[in-house]
Amino acid sequence: MEKIVILTGAGISAESGLSTFRDEGGLWAQHRIEDVATPEGFARDPALVQGFYNARRVQASKVQPNAAHEALARLQRDWPGDVVIVTQNVDSLHEAGGAKDVIHMHGTLAGALCSACGHRWTAPPEMAVGESCPACARPTARPDVVWFGEIPYYMDEIYDHLSSASIFAAIGTSGQVYPAAAFVHEAQAAGARTIEINLEPSPGASGFDERLVGKATQTVPRWVGHLLAPHS
Numbered sequence: 001m002e003k004i005v006i007l008t009g010a011g012i013s014a015e016s017g018l019s020t021f022r023d024e025g026g027l028w029a030q031h032r033i034e035d036v037a038t039p040e041g042f043a044r045d046p047a048l049v050q051g052f053y054n055a056r057r058v059q060a061s062k063v064q065p066n067a068a069h070e071a072l073a074r075l076q077r078d079w080p081g082d083v084v085i086v087t088q089n090v091d092s093l094h095e096a097g098g099a100k101d102v103i104h105m106h107g108t109l110a111g112a113l114c115s116a117c118g119h120r121w122t123a124p125p126e127m128a129v130g131e132s133c134p135a136c137a138r139p140t141a142r143p144d145v146v147w148f149g150e151i152p153y154y155m156d157e158i159y160d161h162l163s164s165a166s167i168f169a170a171i172g173t174s175g176q177v178y179p180a181a182a183f184v185h186e187a188q189a190a191g192a193r194t195i196e197i198n199l200e201p202s203p204g205a206s207g208f209d210e211r212l213v214g215k216a217t218q219t220v221p222r223w224v225g226h227l228l229a230p231h232s
Contacts (some may be wrong), residue, residue: 001081002166004227005192006072007183008087008094011172011199012216016063016093037147046143050139053143054126057109058090062071068220069097075224076100080231087152088173088180105152105180111144112146120144120193124156152179162186168194169223172216175202184208197223 012020035041036052076083076099085094085101092110094102107113112123114133121134123143131141146152150153162168168187175196184194184207195200195210197219204212211218 003082004167006163009173065093065097068216071221073098107145113144116140165192171197174181174221
């Protein structure tokens with residue numbers, strides 16, 4: 001059966017109340033990206049970075065999945081083939097909406113990482129500067145989030161899925177950050193039909209076979225319903 005590979009970005013969680021890089025107001029508007037989302041920023045001011053991600057963790061704990069998250073979980077449950085969800089988001093809204101085995105290419109707010117030994121564990125609600133790794137005991141805990149300049153997680157697995165995709169969808173993502181911006185080309189090279197679903201067309205929208213424009217909570221359930229109609 002046909003495999004569907006879906007890439008989601010900040011736009012799918014925005015309607016649940018999580019701010020994006022480009023929102024005026026909100027957490028991101030209060031900081032420069034290079035100060036809170038780079039290894040250099042963490043080395044320079046770990047207290048600022050830990051405080052920023054503690055605030056993001058609190059924000060994420062207060063929101064609920066929306067109709068778009070729930071529709072993708074329904075697609076995963078009812079589609080006769082595989083549905084692989086890859087997300088650039090670090091929240092857990094896909095899982096809260098019922099999705100399984102989500103590939104978090106940029107890590108998760110719920111995770112902690114030892115920058116010394118690479119051990120991972122569940123982050124406490126508030127991470128302190130100099131928090132110890134439970135594996136090596138060094139005071140080198142950081143958020144398990146991929147920062148600018150770092151390599152996203154699970155890339156080999158993602159490319160394997162793209163190479164066998166029959167349908168590729170990019171939902172709520174700007175399409176400007178690599179390597180994710182190139183996923184549509186990988187999927188097309190494998191013969192997949194491609195669709196972008198976004199609040200407004202991205203700069204790379206013309207590279208997709210099909211485009212749906214509108215709120216994710218409206219467009220994604222409609223698209224899922226269209227896909228599942230022949231199988232219901």
